[in-house]
Amino acid sequence: MTNRHRANNRPAQALAIALAFASLSSLLSCDNRYNTSTLIINEIIDPLGLPSPIVHIALSRTPEFSGGVKTYATSYDISNPSTPAVVFESIIWKDKDEREAGEFWLLIVEDSDANGMINNGDYVLPSMRIVLRDGEQTVINRIIYETAPVMPFRTISMFFNFPQYKIRFFIEDPSKISSATPLYLRLGTTTDLSQTAGPHPHDIPIVSPALSSGFFVYTASTYALLWLDIDSSGTLTIGDWISWADEENVPPLDPSNQWILWSGQTVLP
Amino acid sequence: MKRRHAALTAASAFAAITLAAAVLAGLYSCNFLMPSANYPIMRQEKGFSLLRVYTFQTYEKLDELSFGFGALDGITSMNGIGSPNIYLSVRNRYSKEGKLIHLYGTIIDFLDRNLEAVPHNPVFLDEKRTSYDSASGFITTDGSNIINIENDTTPPYILPTVLDSISNIESYADIISSPLRGFSGNVFPGTIYRGLFDEGTALSVQSIPVLPSGATHTVIARYPNAMDTIVAGFTRLTDTAYPNSAFWNPGKAEIRRLGFTESGSFTWFEAVRRDDIADDEEALLVAMKDSGSALTVKPLAAAGTADKYVLAWEKKEAPGFRLAVLDSSLNAVNKISIYGIDTVYLGEALVVVEGISQNAALFATLGVRASGSSDMREVVISIFAYPTAYLRDGPP
Numbered sequence: 001m002t003n004r005h006r007a008n009n010r011p012a013q014a015l016a017i018a019l020a021f022a023s024l025s026s027l028l029s030c031d032n033r034y035n036t037s038t039l040i041i042n043e044i045i046d047p048l049g050l051p052s053p054i055v056h057i058a059l060s061r062t063p064e065f066s067g068g069v070k071t072y073a074t075s076y077d078i079s080n081p082s083t084p085a086v087v088f089e090s091i092i093w094k095d096k097d098e099r100e101a102g103e104f105w106l107l108i109v110e111d112s113d114a115n116g117m118i119n120n121g122d123y124v125l126p127s128m129r130i131v132l133r134d135g136e137q138t139v140i141n142r143i144i145y146e147t148a149p150v151m152p153f154r155t156i157s158m159f160f161n162f163p164q165y166k167i168r169f170f171i172e173d174p175s176k177i178s179s180a181t182p183l184y185l186r187l188g189t190t191t192d193l194s195q196t197a198g199p200h201p202h203d204i205p206i207v208s209p210a211l212s213s214g215f216f217v218y219t220a221s222t223y224a225l226l227w228l229d230i231d232s233s234g235t236l237t238i239g240d241w242i243s244w245a246d247e248e249n250v251p252p253l254d255p256s257n258q259w260i261l262w263s264g265q266t267v268l269p
Numbered sequence: 270m271k272r273r274h275a276a277l278t279a280a281s282a283f284a285a286i287t288l289a290a291a292v293l294a295g296l297y298s299c300n301f302l303m304p305s306a307n308y309p310i311m312r313q314e315k316g317f318s319l320l321r322v323y324t325f326q327t328y329e330k331l332d333e334l335s336f337g338f339g340a341l342d343g344i345t346s347m348n349g350i351g352s353p354n355i356y357l358s359v360r361n362r363y364s365k366e367g368k369l370i371h372l373y374g375t376i377i378d379f380l381d382r383n384l385e386a387v388p389h390n391p392v393f394l395d396e397k398r399t400s401y402d403s404a405s406g407f408i409t410t411d412g413s414n415i416i417n418i419e420n421d422t423t424p425p426y427i428l429p430t431v432l433d434s435i436s437n438i439e440s441y442a443d444i445i446s447s448p449l450r451g452f453s454g455n456v457f458p459g460t461i462y463r464g465l466f467d468e469g470t471a472l473s474v475q476s477i478p479v480l481p482s483g484a485t486h487t488v489i490a491r492y493p494n495a496m497d498t499i500v501a502g503f504t505r506l507t508d509t510a511y512p513n514s515a516f517w518n519p520g521k522a523e524i525r526r527l528g529f530t531e532s533g534s535f536t537w538f539e540a541v542r543r544d545d546i547a548d549d550e551e552a553l554l555v556a557m558k559d560s561g562s563a564l565t566v567k568p569l570a571a572a573g574t575a576d577k578y579v580l581a582w583e584k585k586e587a588p589g590f591r592l593a594v595l596d597s598s599l600n601a602v603n604k605i606s607i608y609g610i611d612t613v614y615l616g617e618a619l620v621v622v623e624g625i626s627q628n629a630a631l632f633a634t635l636g637v638r639a640s641g642s643s644d645m646r647e648v649v650i651s652i653f654a655y656p657t658a659y660l661r662d663g664p665p
Contacts, residue, residue, distance in 0.1 A: 066518070073513035094548055
């Protein structure tokens with residue numbers, strides 16, 4: 001073969017290589033994007049002390065408590081101070097819906113009747129929305145699971161036939177959520193969810209910024225309010241951020257709610 | 270020499286541009302080197318009759334169109350006049366729920382899932398658990414109730430009506446308060462509704478004559494250790510493969526779709542296990558004979574009831590779809606194929622085919638017609654009937 005022949009064949013070879021490469025890249029780029037991430041929960045505590053229950057933990061793509069097999073599930077003994085951190089490594093998921101690409105739900109349940117399965121009457125925390133990002137590690141330093149015997153309760157006795165509510169929210173500065181300044185989900189049966197009208201059935205504390213975007217809850221309560229305990233008082237007081245401007249006239253829950261929590265909307269004197 | 274050099278440079282530039290174009294095409298188009306799907310109305314096998322064609326135009330991204338659910342209106346499925354009223358959803362790859370459509374006469378109504386009377390309160394309907402209602406519309410569940418869905422035509426909103434609460438249906442179970450795992454309605458002679466109740470280790474099929482329930486349901490058949498038998502049929506999503514998952518699966522498997530045939534004397538349902546993070550699902554088709562003598566489990570996906578058979582998808586990939594016609598033991602007595610970008614089984618209805626009023630299995634197929642260089646595309650929904658008399662032995 002002469003040099004001239006080789007030169008003449010180069011475009012054809014390049015075209016063949018280009019087509020082969022394009023075919024390969026098109027195959028690889030068709031909905032085959034997989035993400036990996038790691039979730040760590042350093043501790044789950046009951047501030048009231050021992051004895052505390054064993055809780056079951058699962059990471060799910062949907063907020064409902066039952067149904068489906070759970071790829072990432074484990075249990076955690078709150079009573080045992082040497083219980084290791086929960087580590088869900090190599091969480092792999094596929095981008096299916098661009099709008100909710102990294103949306104997961106953290107489920108925490110106490111098997112109250114110790115029958116080995118989730119069922120009516122088991123105590124739960126609300127399903128907590130968590131967004132994982134490809135290649136990143138998400139750390140939840142602490143989850144509060146308090147077995148309070150009187151109102152306001154910190155966990156919910158869940159029945160599958162309770163109405164279900166999804167609460168999506170945006171918080172101006174998630175880093176303000178901490179053990180000293182918890183975010184609370186208040187659930188009640190009246191429109192007046194102020195501190196003076198309480199105690200209300202539930203004030204559920206969240207102390208991790210990673211859990212600051214959404215809840216899904218089965219509840220008989222029909223009113224709810226999010227509040228950030230800015231002054232660390234443990235009660236809803238002047239200056240605390242609230243999701244509804246008038247805590248004495250809160251609207252009833254919708255099946256799907258979208259709220260904002262920010263410094264411009266606080267409990268007024 | 271200069272001329273030769275120039276030729277080589279041009280050839281290299283051509284190759285570089287081709288390479289860049291090919292790479293871009295590969296990266297940006299999943300359809301690169303793929304066959305174009307442009308089938309407005311596909312020709313079908315012998316035995317199929319075209320009842321109606323509906324078209325609508327849209328600017329939406331519909332490159333990967335598919336049906337969600339399909340359901341028949343109860344009243345018009347049995348009146349034997351033309352094509353019955355049809356409810357279905359059409360979605361693209363970005364939508365979970367899709368457009369909800371009501372086809373009746375020659376009209377297409379797009380139904381709004383949001384009720385204006387109740388802001389921010391969309392109607393939830395479980396698209397995987399639809400079945401006949403003996404009244405207008407179809408039935409499904411909102412999680413807590415069995416509801417009827419029909420088109421409230423002015424303006425075209427969904428009109429949901431609660432027929433009975435699941436807790437009330439469970440309170441009239443043969444063993445009181447057994448959880449209701451599956452439910453289906455019927456417009457043909459015989460039982461109006463059937464429910465599948467979880468009695469702990471046993472499953473029972475019970476007939477429910479009317480909603481709301483007011484009397485104890487009648488047991489059609491009871492199957493000891495049914496869920497254990499069914500769960501043993503899963504091969505990938507097993508308790509062994511997911512060791513910490515048993516706690517979250519109190520029912521051992523989700524009972525998704527349920528149907529029954531009075532003439533075939535059996536109830537069928539889909540038992541499903543799903544890993545939603547891995548996006549993996551394993552479905553089993555279960556048939557329970559009314560005699561209580563047998564429970565059959567096979568790894569098939571049900572399409573729905575037709576006459577005394579259940580139809581199951583053997584191949585569900587455009588443009589050719591194949592269904593097996595299964596008897597009460599889930600043995601295939603025949604196979605039928607249907608063509609389109611997508612197809613959905615709507616159910617059985619009394620329609621006029623070849624001048625004769627007869628029961629037929631109804632399918633909707635999907636086609637798309639591009640409108641020249643415009644972004645506008647025309648979606649074509651064709652309704653085909655396949656007489657149930659042909660199900661066993663095919664058309665004459």
